[in-house]
Amino acid sequence: MKKLGWAPWAVIAFVWGVGLVTSSRLGLGDAEALYAAYGAHPSASYLDHPPLVGWLVAFFTALGGTSVLTVRLVAMICSAVTVIFVALTAAQLGGRRAAGWSSLALLGTPVFTIGLVATTPDAPSAALWASYIWMLGRVMEDAARTKRVALWRAVILGALLGGAFLAKHTGALLGAATFVVLLHRKNRWIFKTKALWVAAFVVAILTAPVIVWNLRHGWAGALHRLVWTQGEAGVSLRNLGALAGGQLLYVGPVMLPLLFWAWWRLWRDRRLAGPLEQLLLAASSFGLVGGFALGLWSKVAEPHWPAIGYLPLLAALGPQLAAAGK
16 A cells, blocks of 8 residues: 555545535535435345445444434545545556546546545445445456456455446446456456356346346336436437536546546557556446436436546546656
């Protein structure tokens, strides 16, 4: 952890300070109250989202009683995990200065600044995406040298990927990004290993509650998101304007072009990229394309839907800024 420098820890301290102050002075927001209700009534899944945020709220309130702080501890702990693993990924690519730039960029992106202190499904989703990307990048880099993957690492990767789906359905996009990266000619040998199938088995076990819940309820989760709430859906200029304006507001007029610059750099250098860069490009592309497509199609789309696609780009941006500053 020493190679991260001071910036990630300063960001975590700031976020925790904000979380403690707001928890003592402000009540839960309307969305947070909904997820607190999830915690009061644990289930295998819910109409809007998978169950992980509810399970986490239930865990912390069982330990410390029901209060604003115990509910918000979910976001505060997840935020620390997110910052640490975004910084570790950046450090893996560009060292301590890169970790610092990525941490500060994370704090400077409004959708994540707010998300770091609000208990929503996005909090555990971001933490699991960040930790999974870092670990898979490390595993694949080690595997490229040794041509083997330890089974205990496969179990952890399966747990992280399955957990990402339990946090939000967008975890499926992370799985798709992983599949695309593994299809690269340098990585295809992994399909012949036991580790891949061990990881897939763990993912299947963890995602089973959501699948079974939807089967028992006539796929209510998918129908709610894609049919029942989409009476006026369709690609339109109105949706395009709302999507563009939402990204400028939620990502910011400074960070938005910087993050797309980071994506372009990853795309430009993709032929020379190592496994970690390949994964950052794939994960960001799937997250952004999925969020943008829904935003263009749905009249009730929310501006934060593509946000998970920016998270890998924050890890990529730090090394690029550090290299540009030399």
